[in-house]
Amino acid sequence: MTRKPIYDQPDLDGFFGRFGGSFISETLAQAVEELHAAYRRYRDDPAFITEFEEELADYVGRPSPVYYARRLSEETGGARIFLKREDLNHTGAHKINNVIGQAMLARRMGKRRIIAETGAGQHGVATATICARYGLECVIYMGSVDIERQRPNVQRMALLGATVVPVTAGSRTLKDAMNDAIRDWVTNVDNTFYLIGSVAGMHPYPTMVRDFQTVIGRECLTQMPVLFKRLGMAKQHPDAVIACVGGGSNAIGIFHPYIEHEGVRLIGVEAAGLGLDTGRHAASIQRGSPGVLHGSRSLILQDDNGQVRETHSISAGLDYPGVGPEHAWLHEIGRAEYVGATDDEALSAFHRLSRVEGIIPALEASHAVAHALKLAASLPREQAILVNLSGRGDKDMETVMARRDSGGQP
Amino acid sequence: MSRLDTTFPRLRQQGRKALIPYVTAGHPDADITPALMHVLVEAGADVIELGVPFSDPSADGPTIQAASEEALRRGIGLQQVFDQVRRFRESDIDTPVVLMGYANPIERYDLLRQPGAFAADAAAAGVDGVLVVDYPPEVSGDLAAQLRRHGIDLIFLLAPTSTERRIRQIAERADGYVYCVSVKGVTGTTTLDIAQVRDTLARIRQHVRIPVGVGFGIRDAGTAREIAQVADAVVIGSWLIESLAGKPAAEALAAASDLIRDVRRQLDKDAPEQDQAFKTEYSKP
Numbered sequence: 276m277t278r279k280p281i282y283d284q285p286d287l288d289g290f291f292g293r294f295g296g297s298f299i300s301e302t303l304a305q306a307v308e309e310l311h312a313a314y315r316r317y318r319d320d321p322a323f324i325t326e327f328e329e330e331l332a333d334y335v336g337r338p339s340p341v342y343y344a345r346r347l348s349e350e351t352g353g354a355r356i357f358l359k360r361e362d363l364n365h366t367g368a369h370k371i372n373n374v375i376g377q378a379m380l381a382r383r384m385g386k387r388r389i390i391a392e393t394g395a396g397q398h399g400v401a402t403a404t405i406c407a408r409y410g411l412e413c414v415i416y417m418g419s420v421d422i423e424r425q426r427p428n429v430q431r432m433a434l435l436g437a438t439v440v441p442v443t444a445g446s447r448t449l450k451d452a453m454n455d456a457i458r459d460w461v462t463n464v465d466n467t468f469y470l471i472g473s474v475a476g477m478h479p480y481p482t483m484v485r486d487f488q489t490v491i492g493r494e495c496l497t498q499m500p501v502l503f504k505r506l507g508m509a510k511q512h513p514d515a516v517i518a519c520v521g522g523g524s525n526a527i528g529i530f531h532p533y534i535e536h537e538g539v540r541l542i543g544v545e546a547a548g549l550g551l552d553t554g555r556h557a558a559s560i561q562r563g564s565p566g567v568l569h570g571s572r573s574l575i576l577q578d579d580n581g582q583v584r585e586t587h588s589i590s591a592g593l594d595y596p597g598v599g600p601e602h603a604w605l606h607e608i609g610r611a612e613y614v615g616a617t618d619d620e621a622l623s624a625f626h627r628l629s630r631v632e633g634i635i636p637a638l639e640a641s642h643a644v645a646h647a648l649k650l651a652a653s654l655p656r657e658q659a660i661l662v663n664l665s666g667r668g669d670k671d672m673e674t675v676m677a678r679r680d681s682g683g684q685p
Numbered sequence: 686m687s688r689l690d691t692t693f694p695r696l697r698q699q700g701r702k703a704l705i706p707y708v709t710a711g712h713p714d715a716d717i718t719p720a721l722m723h724v725l726v727e728a729g730a731d732v733i734e735l736g737v738p739f740s741d742p743s744a745d746g747p748t749i750q751a752a753s754e755e756a757l758r759r760g761i762g763l764q765q766v767f768d769q770v771r772r773f774r775e776s777d778i779d780t781p782v783v784l785m786g787y788a789n790p791i792e793r794y795d796l797l798r799q800p801g802a803f804a805a806d807a808a809a810a811g812v813d814g815v816l817v818v819d820y821p822p823e824v825s826g827d828l829a830a831q832l833r834r835h836g837i838d839l840i841f842l843l844a845p846t847s848t849e850r851r852i853r854q855i856a857e858r859a860d861g862y863v864y865c866v867s868v869k870g871v872t873g874t875t876t877l878d879i880a881q882v883r884d885t886l887a888r889i890r891q892h893v894r895i896p897v898g899v900g901f902g903i904r905d906a907g908t909a910r911e912i913a914q915v916a917d918a919v920v921i922g923s924w925l926i927e928s929l930a931g932k933p934a935a936e937a938l939a940a941a942s943d944l945i946r947d948v949r950r951q952l953d954k955d956a957p958e959q960d961q962a963f964k965t966e967y968s969k970p
């Protein structure tokens with residue numbers, strides 16, 4: 276990799292334009308500096324890179340396939356839809372890519388205790404999994420609301436030997452779990468590594484997590500041409516890449532390698548909840564404003580007093596009032612577009628993909644599928660849409676069944 | 686020149702240490718704050734730290750979190766805080782007031798008005814210092830300049846984990862006093878280690894020439910006295926807030942008064958004999 280990348284963000288202080296940075300209390304400064312030093316040291320270390328690649332291959336099962344959803348595409352009757360199958364990774368979501376990278380760093384830093392926040396529980400499960408594999412102590416912070424709606428994942432974490440700490444402050448969801456994880460970190464800095472699950476938080480997390488997740492998009496760069504050739508389509512890249520955006524890690528993971536391919540539309544799908552204009556959503560980019568939360572400046576949902584607002588989404592993994600700073604930046608420079616999918620649209624896509632392709636997607640990923648279905652219908656057959664299917668839906672059975680029982684979807 | 690710049694030299698002359706209570710604005714009751722501030726001063730406070738409530742106070746423990754959440758439910762934002770300081774200033778023009786809070790409400794305040802609005806309005810209300818928990822020196826340049834223009838000090842935290850490089854960096858920028866966090870942890874911690882505080886203070890004083898206060902985890906008057914023997918100021922936060930929580934106004938004021946009076950007595954045991962005129966200053970009703 277000698278060619279200077281066209282897209283070269285963030286700057287040395289972790290800023291993507293006016294977003295990003297490191298807005299932390301002095302009590303955390305040393306821990307963050309230590310992490311940063313370790314990351315700088317190992318990110319280009321050949322032994323580190325080799326080990327990371329081996330872990331991804333042997334333990335996660337990478338590369339994950341790209342699957343042409345033929346029936347779904349034909350039924351929709353427009354552009355062809357391709358699914359990047361992150362749901363097939365060990366532990367069932369993209370989260371594990373980043374977890375392995377950070378856990379490898381933690382080991383090299385001599386930190387024996389790992390803490391993490393989780394919303395949907397996918398990041399918590401991935402973290403508990405790696406801690407089991409590496410023999411590290413694992414403490415997961417999870418909002419009590421999320422514990423209720425993602426029970427199977429709570430059970431998995433316990434089974435893997437992690438301690439799940441219920442968080443009852445604030446809105447009792449992901450953002451509050453993150454606050455408590457930060458408090459734990461400040462208190463136990465000496466032996467503890469904070470393993471953040473998305474491209475949010477203070478510098479260098481947004482960059483580091485992105486770097487560990489870009490394996491998704493890099494694989495697509497080589498997989499798509501093969502598929503196109505097989506299907507007799509004369510193209511190298513998809514016309515659009517779609518991913519759901521909570522904190523934004525699966526989205527940046529698949530977007531990033533495509534940023535410099537300017538013909539490729541990058542579309543992030545936020546949780547529109549009950550509707551973008553109901554105030555009951557988690558669309559930080561479309562309805563948020565600049566603010567500082569969890570250590571970085573980004574777009575956040577807040578009131579006029581600068582208090583962070585409660586969010587709503589049917590999917591715990593998207594129920595977050597902020598977004599990774601790089602997405603705020605990509606939005607500002609217009610390189611990526613951000614749209615919404617409502618709870619109902621996501622549910623409908625959830626059922627549709629299950630019935631038509633035999634793939635049960637996570638509710639988070641269902642948001643991306645929902646938008647892909649809309650977009651595909653409006654485009655010609657020659658066009659290709661690549662969707663990051665960020666996770667599988669086993670964890671969401673309770674939520675989906677409860678909806679069905681209350682007269683929702685079939 | 687802020688009121689802080691006269692308070693500390695005066696105390697030093699008297700051979701006394703500063704007592705700095707921290708209360709969350711709008712706690713335990715929306716309107717109590719100006720009265721509470723007066724009571725604290727009457728009981729012997731030298732500086733008042735007023736917490737600006739924030740929805741995500743990630744450097745605070747359960748006590749201040751709860752106080753903050755309560756205040757938010759009562760609709761306390763920066764405008765209300767300024768109003769409370771203004772009302773306090775109607776009958777106290779001497780005691781320095783330091784706002785302590787998080788970056789986002791301040792940034793929002795300026796974004797909805799104009800750059801520098803926070804600093805201007807804080808000054809107009811009678812604020813002397815501002816401590817922004819999640820503004821490290823690297824990102825505080827603009828705010829520092831705006832505050833300086835209005836004679837307000839930007840106050841910084843230092844921690845047991847602060848490296849010499851960071852201590853030096855903060856020493857170059859800090860005004861008023863430096864707030865030394867006693868422990869690795871959030872506010873309200875119960876395990877303060879005096880030896881560690883001594884060690885941290887020694888490292889800080891190699892570079893910091895302005896007064897150094899110590900806070901986080903001071904939960905009894907005896908510890909306050911021990912800390913005051915090595916620091917220039919002691920900050921009492923969670924302990925005070927716990928003593929107010931859930932109480933009706935009159936009881937809360939009485940509890941605050943008792944607590945601060947007790948700490949003051951302990952601190953002044955180490956002060957040189959005072960003349961009569963000085964003593965009466967603190968027994969003012």
Ligand SMILES: Cc1ncc(COP(=O)(O)O)c(C=O)c1O
Pocket residue numbers: 368369394395396397398472473474519520521522523524525526591592593637639640665666667
């Ligand atoms: C399957 C899945 N997709 C997406 C997300 C959202 O996170 P991010 O936006 O960081 O990819 C989560 C978070 O828990 C998830 O579990």
